[in-house]
Amino acid sequence: MNLPADPKKNNVLNFKRIVEIPHSHVANAKTVQTPRKMAIALQGGGSYGAYTKGVLTTLFESEMFRSGRVELSSIAGTSAGAMNGALCVSGLNAGGYDLAISQMNKFWKDVGRFSFYKTSAYPNLHPMEEFAGSFLSHSILPTLKSTLKSNIKDWDAIRNGPVKLFTNAVEVMPDKSHRHIVFDPSESNVDTVVASTALQEFGAHSFDGRSFYDGAYARNPCTDDVLKGDVEELLVVTLQRKPKGPIRAKHQDEFQRASGAERGKRMVTAEVHHHIAHIRDAFPHIRVHTIGLDVDPRWDDTSRMNNDSSWLTQLSAMGEADAKEWLAIEEPQYQYRRLEV
Structure with missing residues (x-):
């Protein structure tokens, strides 16, 4: 994949390298070193998305990614994952890893402009702040939209670039029923990303005569599209506490149907x-990885709405630490496959 970056710099996403290696019967035989093709899926979780920013920043700064041993094919994101995904894909396609990192850092710095009073239950919000926030909920989506617009200048890079973005939302139909929808790269714009973040307490996000709610009401994240094609690796960044009981191989749609909820x-x-x-069961040929936020049981749902800058910085640092731990284990296993040409 060729991107507009200086191939002499590590920032470039240049995934094929031809090298000279010794060969027992052909002197100076040329081989093509091919990368591992990876897709990334990003969960939603409000302010916890700052953790994802820390994970992605660390990965994008790593030698494993910058050497070209990994080729990113696509990113799927829901809610906060959709925002991080859009920031990443526009940056990767327009300028490489450094631009993607810069856009994420600037966005989350903007999100953390307002601070909350730190109670003994911090990072949970004070009840009065939660109450006051309910009166401001109507302004949250417009604020997110303007913040995204100021940080992503090149939406064409998302629509037409080599790394693909898939975001999902729930559309409100004329009969008031809801249907899950995935926006493919060609449809991507600031409204499709904001649509994926529209919690019911914020109200629907409407554009082009259609109304949408947060994609996490259907799938969080939606992995269908990124698993298509010749993907060999899938990395899922999770922001939800693991269940107490045993893990069962079950599609998230089955849980939705079993819940009986509309x-x-x-x-x-x-x-x-x-x-x-x-x-893992349905796609045995794909290596599935996870990096997940260790959600403290003392954090309640208001901690996901806390956009205090120090809290976001703390979450980002957690993501950086977990990504470094993952790299320490996985990076030695990522080697080029050498194909003779």
């Missing part, structure tokens, strides 16, 4: 861990 009304959370086991 489609599009119930958030997918811990079910992702069962869904990951399902992917």
Whole structure:
């Protein structure tokens, strides 16, 4: 994949290298070193998305990614994962890893402009702040939209670039029923990404005569499209606490049906861990990896709404540490495959 970057710099996403290696019967035989093709799926989780930013920043700064041993084919994101995905894909396609990192850092810095009073239950919000926030909920989606617009300048890079973006949302149909929808790269714009973040308490996000709610009411994340093609590796960044019971290989749609809740009304959370086991069973040829936030049981749902800058920095640092731990284990296993040409 050729991207507009200086091939002499490590920032470039240049995935094929021809090298000279000794050969027992052909002197100076040429081989093509081919990368491992990877897709990434990003869960939603509100402010916990800062953890994902820390994970991706560390991966994109690593020698494993910058050497070209890994080729990113696509990113799927739901809610906060959709925002991180859009920031990454636009940056990767327009300028490489450094631009992707810069855009994520700037976006989350903008998100953390407002600080909350730190109670003894921090990072959980004070009840009065939660109450006051309910009166401001109508302004959250417009604020997210303007923040995304100011940080992503090149949406054509998402629509037409080599790394693909898939985001999902729940569409409100004329009869008030809900249907799950995936926006493919050609449809990507600021509204399709914001649509994926529209929690019911924020209200629907509407554009082009259609209304949408957060994609996590259907799938969190939606992995269908990134598993198509010749993907060899899938990395899922999770933001939900693991279930207490055993993990069962089960598609997240099955949990939604079994819950009895009307489609599009119930958030997918811990079910992702069962869904990951399902992917491993259904796609045995794909190596599935996870890097997940260790959600403290003392954190309640308001901690996902806390956008205090120090809390976001703390979450990002957790993501960086977990990604470094993952790299220490996985990086030695990622070697070029050498094909004679």
